[in-house]
Amino acid sequence: xxxxxxxxxxxxxxxxxxxxxxxxxxxxxxxxxxxxxxxxxxxxxxxxxxxxxxxxxxxxxxxxxxxxxxxxxxxxxxxxxxxxxxxxxxxxxxxxxxxxxxxxxxxxxxxxxxxxxxxxxxxxxxxxxxxxxxxxxxxxxxxxxxxxxxxxxxxxxxxxxxxxxxxxxxxxxxxxxxxxxxxxxxxxxxxxxxxxxxxxxxxxxxxxxxxxxxxxxxxxxxxxxxxxxxxxxxxxxxxxxxxxxxxxxxxxxxxxxxxxxxxxxxxxxxxxxxxxxxxxxxxxxxxxxxxxxxxxxxxxxxxxxxxxxxxxxxxxxxxxx
Numbered sequence: 001x002x003x004x005x006x007x008x009x010x011x012x013x014x015x016x017x018x019x020x021x022x023x024x025x026x027x028x029x030x031x032x033x034x035x036x037x038x039x040x041x042x043x044x045x046x047x048x049x050x051x052x053x054x055x056x057x058x059x060x061x062x063x064x065x066x067x068x069x070x071x072x073x074x075x076x077x078x079x080x081x082x083x084x085x086x087x088x089x090x091x092x093x094x095x096x097x098x099x100x101x102x103x104x105x106x107x108x109x110x111x112x113x114x115x116x117x118x119x120x121x122x123x124x125x126x127x128x129x130x131x132x133x134x135x136x137x138x139x140x141x142x143x144x145x146x147x148x149x150x151x152x153x154x155x156x157x158x159x160x161x162x163x164x165x166x167x168x169x170x171x172x173x174x175x176x177x178x179x180x181x182x183x184x185x186x187x188x189x190x191x192x193x194x195x196x197x198x199x200x201x202x203x204x205x206x207x208x209x210x211x212x213x214x215x216x217x218x219x220x221x222x223x224x225x226x227x228x229x230x231x232x233x234x235x236x237x238x239x240x241x242x243x244x245x246x247x248x249x250x251x252x253x254x255x256x257x258x259x260x261x262x263x264x265x266x267x268x269x270x271x272x273x274x275x276x277x278x279x280x281x282x283x284x285x286x287x288x289x290x291x292x293x294x295x296x297x298x299x300x301x302x303x304x305x306x307x308x309x310x311x312x313x314x315x316x317x318x319x320x321x
Contacts, residue, residue, distance in 0.1 A: 032264040035307040036299050037245065037315060039120060040069040041078040041270035042288050055271045058086040062105045067112065068289040073296060074145070075312040076118030080272060082125060093125040099134045106140060115321035118142050118309050120170065124150075125157060134156065136167045142318065145170040145199055148182035149213040159191050168316050170245075170291070172199045174206070174213045176227075177211055179234045187238065195317040196242035198230050200260075201308055203250035204273065221279075224252050228259060243315045249273035257316045261295075261302050266315070 005013070022218075042065040044055025056062040066077045081092035081101055092101055102121055109117070115281050121141040126132040132154075135141045146158050146169050162169045170191060171182050176224050186192040203224065206215030218224045228246065235244060246260035247268045257267040270290045277283045296306055310320040 030264075031243055032262075032303070034309055036261060036304040037072070037243075037266035037307040037312040038292065038295055038299070039076040039078055039118070039266075039268040039312075040066075040074045040268075040288050040292050041080065041247070041268055041272035042066050042069065042188045043078075043082075043084060043270070043272035044082045045080075045272050046275035047084055051299065055275070057084055058088070059092075059101070059104045063108055065288045066105065066117075068287070069292045070109070070113050070117045071308040072292055074117065074292055075307050075309045076120055077109075078120040078122075078145070078270070078272070080122035082122060097134070098123075098131060099138050099140065100125060101133050112282065116309050118312055120144065123162075128155065129154070136162055136165050139165075141167050142313075143168045143170050143197070143316070147171040147172045147174065147178065147213050148185055149174065149178045151212065152185065154279050156185060156189075156191055159186055163191075163193055166172050168197055168318055170197050170199045172201050173231065173235075174201055174204070175216050176231055176234055177214065179231060179238070183238050194239075194242070195301055196238070196239045197316045198235055198244045199247060199268065200228065200244065201247040201249055201273065202227055202231065203252045203256065205250065214251060218252055219249060221255060223249075224256055225259060226301055228256065228263075232263065232265070247273055248291070248295075251276055251279045253279060254291070254298065255279055257295055258298050258302075261299050262302060266275065266307075266312075267295060 042056050042062055044057040054137050056065045079102060082093045086092055106119060119141055120143040121135045123135055123144045136144060144162055146155055146168050148155060148171060150153040159169050173179050202216045204215055204217040216227050218227060234245060245268050246257055248254060248257045253274050257269060260267050270288050271285055277282045277285050313320055
């Protein structure tokens with residue numbers, strides 16, 4: 001500390017020695033982790049029923065798309081057959097039992113990659129609760145998304161089943177109201193066990209009143225950012241340290257996940273929730289690999305690297321494999 005001076009002398013010297021900026025080293029590093037978990041939802045929900053579309057709509061397509069993104073560095077894949085009709089005319093969510101359909105995709109992937117990817121499976125399809133949960137009870141899934149806004153008679157029992165079988169629930173929240181619902185229904189009641197694992201999935205055009213969950217309207221970058229900041233802030237009030245992933249969905253695509261990357265969050269990309277390459281054009285993604293590589297390249301430009309499968313497992317409180 002400098003020696004004390006009388007006021008006017010101190011003011012004179014300050015003006016003579018004035019520097020506009022302080023030394024850059026006084027700025028601390030931002031609290032943004034170097035690793036980023038990039039999962040890929042490989043479904044071709046928006047594609048056509050042929051392999052040339054680049055969007056998986058058959059078992060073979062799912063295997064090929066998953067293989068490409070795992071080889072490129074994705075830490076995990078999300079597999080969902082909802083509303084997907086394959087090139088044989090089969091509704092994969094209805095005409096095949098869940099365990100059979102998922103096993104056909106996962107067995108060749110496990111044979112090739114072992115445990116170098118995390119398996120995230122949909123548990124919404126089946127004409128009984130037991131069939132819905134069969135990917136969990138059969139040991140196929142490591143993570144499974146559950147929306148707090150789904151009917152309580154399903155959602156609470158689904159979370160309990162996942163917890164019982166050691167499968168990590170992924171809280172898929174589509175609007176800020178679902179965050180409060182997750183707290184009230186699942187966290188405050190003790191049904192959901194920590195550490196918590198959140199998936200923010202907003203920006204899709206839901207038919208409010210005719211769907212099980214409510215959506216958000218995201219017509220531009222400002223609304224996209226405001227929604228994301230709001231939802232992250234509300235989650236952090238409930239859960240200061242949990243893992244938050246943001247899903248590329250609707251028109252927002254990689255604009256949304258780029259902002260999430262800047263914020264130190266994790267991301268899920270893939271053609272399951274969007275066909276679009278950019279918000280401001282109708283250009284479509286060629287395939288999941290293209291979208292993953294765009295996300296990985298953007299992460300690198302922002303000083304982050306793709307997390308490994310075991311790094312992601314550690315983030316969400318699962319043991320290494």
